[in-house]
Amino acid sequence: xxxxxxxxxxxxxxxxxxxxxxxxxxxxxxxxxxxxxxxxxxxxxxxxxxxxxxxxxxxxxxxxxxxxxxxxxxxxxxxxxxxxxxxxxxxxxxxxxxxxxxxxxxxxxxxxxxxxxxxxxxxxxxxxxxxxxxxx
Amino acid sequence: xxxxxxxxxxxxxxxxxxxxxxxxxxxxxxxxxxxxxxxxxxxxxxxxxxxxxxxxxxxxxxxxxxxxxxxxxxxxxxxxxxxxxxxxxxxxxxxxxxxxxxxxxxxxxxxxxxxxxxxxxxxxxxxxxxxxxxxxxxxxxxxxxxxxxxxxxxxxxxxxxxxxxxxxxxxxxxxxxxxxxxxxxxxxxxxxxxxxxx
Numbered sequence: 001x002x003x004x005x006x007x008x009x010x011x012x013x014x015x016x017x018x019x020x021x022x023x024x025x026x027x028x029x030x031x032x033x034x035x036x037x038x039x040x041x042x043x044x045x046x047x048x049x050x051x052x053x054x055x056x057x058x059x060x061x062x063x064x065x066x067x068x069x070x071x072x073x074x075x076x077x078x079x080x081x082x083x084x085x086x087x088x089x090x091x092x093x094x095x096x097x098x099x100x101x102x103x104x105x106x107x108x109x110x111x112x113x114x115x116x117x118x119x120x121x122x123x124x125x126x127x128x129x130x131x132x133x134x135x136x
Numbered sequence: 137x138x139x140x141x142x143x144x145x146x147x148x149x150x151x152x153x154x155x156x157x158x159x160x161x162x163x164x165x166x167x168x169x170x171x172x173x174x175x176x177x178x179x180x181x182x183x184x185x186x187x188x189x190x191x192x193x194x195x196x197x198x199x200x201x202x203x204x205x206x207x208x209x210x211x212x213x214x215x216x217x218x219x220x221x222x223x224x225x226x227x228x229x230x231x232x233x234x235x236x237x238x239x240x241x242x243x244x245x246x247x248x249x250x251x252x253x254x255x256x257x258x259x260x261x262x263x264x265x266x267x268x269x270x271x272x273x274x275x276x277x278x279x280x281x282x283x284x285x286x287x288x289x290x291x292x293x294x295x296x297x298x299x300x301x302x303x304x305x306x307x308x309x310x311x312x313x314x315x316x317x318x319x320x321x322x323x324x325x326x327x328x329x330x331x332x333x334x
Contacts (some may be wrong), residue, residue: 046139
């Protein structure tokens, strides 16, 4: 069975917007593949339809049966990782063996603080600020 | 609970596939062949028609057919101008059209669609009630099916949800899609609970 593995440099799981993201992809193929594609993307999880946007990709054409390659992407300024009750926005890199469904995925956080933005807490702070302003 | 941790988030619910009642896929495909691959899937909203149609596609591929999926939503736009002309012009002898929401076409439009699809090997359509083609299967739901689906969803907190399910099933009139969205809301509202509890 073919295997494909992904890793991010220093096993990082938190990044800031605009930062460089570096990693490696390693594979062992038991049948010939056309290419191996590493994708940087973000997608939504939650109650509604899942939206997915591929921001960048690196392609390794005609891959040998076994190899490890490096990749690097520059993260855009937005969007930030966030979670609320109805929707979460999740950043990830994914390696896919083409053609086929063999893949590996790593999720990580992108935000100025390095922490996922909690919409419920943001709402709470907003409500408190509005309440303080009215009281003051 | 964060949306990405909600056990009833869309990606988890979509992993639950159609359960053919009392028949295996081979027998089901044989029945479809006996209907010359021109048949309809009937059932109310949230009964699994779309899921069944999606599950049919790879099995038709395995039998050497080329499934072509079309979808019309009740509240969505119709096909863009010129789309169907291009679609029908590109049909080949091994194509089987899987038309989800075919009953959203008017009667005249449906008659025209059927006529134009004659070059395809097959046409399988879903409908909420209108008889469009010979019946392949009538999808239905039950409280037991809802319970079984919730058991199948990882970390769903099935034991705690089970007492709520009879009322939920009645409230949504057997629409399992809406019942599962209801379960999502229950989990989302209970932010303080540890994962898997409701």
